[in-house]
Amino acid sequence: MNNNPQTGPKTTRHALIRFLIVVAAVIGFVFYSYGWTVTEVDLDKPQEAQRQENVGNALRELLSPRIFTQERDVIEITASFLMTCGSSDVEIPDSVAHESGGIVTISPTCGEEGDVVDVTVSNFAALADTRIRWIPPEGQSRPREDLITEREEIVLDSTGSFSGQIEVPRIRGSEGQLHQVAIRSAFPSGPVELSDITQLTILRMVETIFMALLATSIAIPIASLISFFAARNLMRPIRLTVGKLFMAVLFFAIGAVAGASLLSGFGQFAARVGQGEEYGIVVGIIAPIVVVVLAIVGLRYLNPPTDKSKATLADTTAADHLRGMINAVLLTLLIVFAVGALAGFFVWLAAQLQVIGESVRPEFLKELGITREEIYPLNPFEWTQNATADGIKAIGTLLDIIGTLITLIMPIIAGVVTGISLSNVASQVATVPLRTLPKTLQHIMGSILGALVGAILFAVLAYLGMSAALFGLLVPIAAAIIAGNILSIIYTQMVTPPNPPPNRPRAHVMIASGLFWIGAVIAFVLAFNTLNVGRALVDGTLPPTTTSSILGVELFTYMVTSAGVGFVLCGIAGALVGTNSNFALGSTLYNLSRTALNTIRSIEPLIMGLVFVVWVGIGPFAGVLALTLHSIAALGKLYSEQVENIDPGPVEAIQSTGAGWLQTVVFAVIPQIIPPYIAFTMYRWDINVRMSTIIGFVGGGGIGLLLQQQINLLRYRDAGVAVLAIAIVVSFLDYTSAYIRERLT
Amino acid sequence: MLEIKNLTKIYDNGFKALDNVSFTIPDGQFVALIGLSGSGKSTLLRCINRLIEPTEGQIIWNGLDLTAISDEDMRLVRRRMGMIFQQFNLVKRSKVITNVLAGRLGYMSPMYSLLNYFPAEDKQDALANLQRVGIGEQAYKRASELSGGQQQRVAIARALMQNPELMLADEPVASLDPATSHGVMKYLEDLNKEDGLSIICSLHFLSLARAYSDRVIALKDGKLEFDGPPELIDNVRFKEIYGEDAVEVGIN
Structure with missing residues (x-):
């Protein structure tokens, strides 16, 4: 009889759970065990005598780095040995004396293969490194090891003496002939100096530290900018209406194309002005300053610092619009001109600095044409002159690189600046008309604008897709996301669930997400087939580059087809949501930047290094590029986590004063993140030094290249120097950065 | 005049912080907001300047429905609503004067504030x-060097820079000792009496509400529990607001 009716089923359930746990544990253990097979763990190999000896030798050499060298005097004394006693009547002396005073005695002086011969050495230099070799009458000499110590090297005692035993080697057909026992002793003479490999290691280490410094410094501004987009707390509140978003994207695209084609010429012209090629260098220096001052005065006049008269609501007037447009034009032209002129000026200045730098260099060095790498004895004054010359020229080179880079990317700068200006003006002008649009027109406008934006977006994605097979998936994925959303929006609009999102019945949520996946899969398959992405994936071929003419413009058919897909899908989506619904722009940007950061971060710098070596050749530049790209992603993530960790109180307080997003970031966020940013930058530099020591293995320059060469040549003592240098520098940086981080956080 | 009509806030996790709250505050009134922790006081204050988006209901301020306007318009409305906080919410690494000037940001063109002008x-x-x-001489110190009471006064100065008509105070004295608390409350009273600002101030101590406010609004589990002059809160009402086991403690 069961007193408690619940006990029965409860016990069964518990037993079942326990059984399942045991089964899971067994499966887990089997799974884990398989790992030991897969990774070929084998206890026999490390026990093989040959391997043990090899690793012992390698380790011993690695741990005996050739840091110093010292000139050596070498003495070789040979004593004769007759193979098979009595086979020849040559007189063989017991001991041989050398002019340096060293005496070598062997006993016996004749014998058979395998006999043991006593070797005594005396009156040599104390502690000299000595080896015994056996030199047969013909053929290669070979080292003989001392039977007592079982070592080839023999270190003489403090009186310069040694005695040991060797075995007579088995050498066929040498009976009746004289063999030689050679004692070769090298003893140091002259001062102890840094070895060649140490000097090379120092040079490469400097290179390595600079690689890390450069990669970190280039990554800092880019990563800081991205980190704001990858911070959830900053991005989540950013919303804007679909209409404004569409206007902004549309006009950004128009502005970008117009700016890149029309204004980049203007930018190049500004660069020539700055370089003094147009009107001489005097104008080159003055013109940018005048233009910037004039523009600042103009902007200041157009935009008073405070606007107290402004009504409570943002009722923009025609005058506001006009002001906004003049602002945009002025700012666009100003930025493009100023950037271009500055770039040109840098190039000019760089050329001057090269000349000035060279003129400072000591005369005799100029005549010799000596470079930095070569070591030449200089007195302190000459050394200072030479270093000044190198310094000035280095600044010149940096300015030249910056100036040339800006000139090269001028179309991009012009396009982006114009695009931003135009989209700002357009979305500002459109704000009020879009808001006051009647309901039906909102959806019609949404459809038109959405279709246009969709066509542009998908054309851009298709352009990317034409570059590599994997990127071909971008269009189907985008189509899937939009189509999925269309279906779930239709459902939500038709059914109108009773509660706002958090309390919506589970069934509604499940149906909506089910419809999302159905729509997504259908659109993915359709887009995939329409664009023939499968063929590219299987064959590795890219889409055909046939063109078709749209409104007199030649475009790739592939892009046109893809634009058509975007046109239809985004048109439908725009029509459904209308221009007045909100779009979570911030969350979208957050997800995009997080995905990009995570993807780039997951690619090891060594792999990036391989690609960059193909692009810019073997050397530290490839390493810098690889480390920079990886640092941007890694720092971007670390920085953004710091932004997410800030005290939200000040942000709330600044927002409550009526400050805008940008103002909130500048006044409430940035003051809080400066210490952790510095700390993480130090940390990253530390990591970059560590990484740049190995990036040389794939041709990225720095000490890794040296290390790899020495290892390949089996020069473990030289490799040991590089390894030691890495250990010293890395641990030094490790402690320094830890100390600084501790002080800051 | 501030009119709250049927205000409800349900958080994403389903918690109902405000449940159909309605009241009207005429200009120039000092309103104390009381209730247990978690009764919805902070949510109510943040719904008024829409730091938190209300789920349902209306907030009508000077004839404008704040729940219906765009984010950009709300930003402009916030300029006339000062807010101070329990944790003062100063940017601690910035100077006091910078913290105070931040009160002007809503009136500034963003370009200038990028340059810190x-x-x-x-x-x-x-x-x-x-x-x-009363802290003129501390203007160029770092905010973190000031004491709690001084920091709250910096926060009041920051709010004053907005030239506000309404001051929202979220437990302004809950992190301060009794003497300092009265100091800060006196400044708020001063703003109310001399400048004619409306003040909505959430408080833990009923004694402070009695000493400074014209009117008490009590919340319990997100619902309006009491609305009237502080004198009307007797022992019975007190137990209704704070629960049966509560005992009033004073702050003098």
Whole structure:
């Protein structure tokens, strides 16, 4: 009889759970065990005598780095040995004396293969490194090891003496002939100096530290900018209406194309002005300053610092619009001109600095044409002159690189600046008309604008897709996301669930997400087939580059087809949501930047290094590029986590004063993140030094290249120097950065 | 005049912080907001300036429905609503004067604030407001170097820079000792009496509400539990608001 009716089923359930746990544990253990097979763990190999000896030798050499060298005097004394006693009547002396005073005695002086011969050495230099070799009458000499110590090297005692035993080697057909026992002793003479490999290691280490410094410094501004987009707390509140978003994207695209084609010429012209090629260098220096001052005065006049008269609501007037447009034009032209002129000026200045730098260099060095790498004895004054010359020229080179880079990317700068200006003006002008649009027109406008934006977006994605097979998936994925959303929006609009999102019945949520996946899969398959992405994936071929003419413009058919897909899908989506619904722009940007950061971060710098070596050749530049790209992603993530960790109180307080997003970031966020940013930058530099020591293995320059060469040549003592240098520098940086981080956080 | 109509806030996790709250505050009133922790006081204050988006209901301020306007318009409305907080919410690494000047950001063109530029008259105003709350000589110290009471006064000066009509105070004295608490409350009273600001101030101590407010609004589990002059809160009402086991403690 069961007193408690619940006990029965409860016990069964518990037993079942326990059984399942045991089964899971067994499966887990089997799974884990398989790992030991897969990774070929084998206890026999490390026990093989040959391997043990090899690793012992390698380790011993690695741990005996050739840091110093010292000139050596070498003495070789040979004593004769007759193979098979009595086979020849040559007189063989017991001991041989050398002019340096060293005496070598062997006993016996004749014998058979395998006999043991006593070797005594005396009156040599104390502690000299000595080896015994056996030199047969013909053929290669070979080292003989001392039977007592079982070592080839023999270190003489403090009186310069040694005695040991060797075995007579088995050498066929040498009976009746004289063999030689050679004692070769090298003893140091002259001062102890840094070895060649140490000097090379120092040079490469400097290179390595600079690689890390450069990669970190280039990554800092880019990563800081991205980190704001990858911070959830900053991005989540950013919303804007679909209409404004569409206007902004549309006009950004128009502005970008117009700016890149029309204004980049203007930018190049500004660069020539700055370089003094147009009107001489005097104008080159003055013109940018005048233009910037004039523009600042103009902007200041157009935009008073405070606007107290402004009504409570943002009722923009025609005058506001006009002001906004003049602002945009002025700012666009100003930025493009100023950037271009500055770039040109840098190039000019760089050329001057090269000349000035060279003129400072000591005369005799100029005549010799000596470079930095070569070591030449200089007195302190000459050394200072030479270093000044190198310094000035280095600044010149940096300015030249910056100036040339800006000139090269001028179309991009012009396009982006114009695009931003135009989209700002357009979305500002459109704000009020879009808001006051009647309901039906909102959806019609949404459809038109959405279709246009969709066509542009998908054309851009298709352009990317034409570059590599994997990127071909971008269009189907985008189509899937939009189509999925269309279906779930239709459902939500038709059914109108009773509660706002958090309390919506589970069934509604499940149906909506089910419809999302159905729509997504259908659109993915359709887009995939329409664009023939499968063929590219299987064959590795890219889409055909046939063109078709749209409104007199030649475009790739592939892009046109893809634009058509975007046109239809985004048109439908725009029509459904209308221009007045909100779009979570911030969350979208957050997800995009997080995905990009995570993807780039997951690619090891060594792999990036391989690609960059193909692009810019073997050397530290490839390493810098690889480390920079990886640092941007890694720092971007670390920085953004710091932004997410800030005290939200000040942000709330600044927002409550009526400050805008940008103002909130500048006044409430940035003051809080400066210490952790510095700390993480130090940390990253530390990591970059560590990484740049190995990036040389794939041709990225720095000490890794040296290390790899020495290892390949089996020069473990030289490799040991590089390894030691890495250990010293890395641990030094490790402690320094830890100390600084501790002080800051 | 501030009119709250049927205000409800349900958080994403389903918690109902405000449940159909309605009341009207005429200009120039000092309202104390009381209730247990978690009763919805902070949510109510943040719904008024829409730091938190209300789920349902209306907030009508000077004839404008704040729940219906765009984010950009709301930003402009917030300029006239000062807010101070329990944790003061100063940017601790910035100077006191910078913290105070931040109160002007809503009136500034964003381009200028990127360059950290403020007009000379704003700087004078900032110093004058710091004088007013009695810490003029601390203007160029870091905010973190100030004591709690001083920090809250900086926060009041910051709010004053907005030239507000309404002051929202979220437990302004809950992190301060009794003597300092009265100091801060006196400044708020002063703003109410001399400048005619409306003040909505959430408080833990009923004694403070009795000493400074014209009117008490009590919340319990997100619902309006009491609305009337502080004198009407007797022992029975007190137990209704704070629960049967509560005992009133004073702060003098």
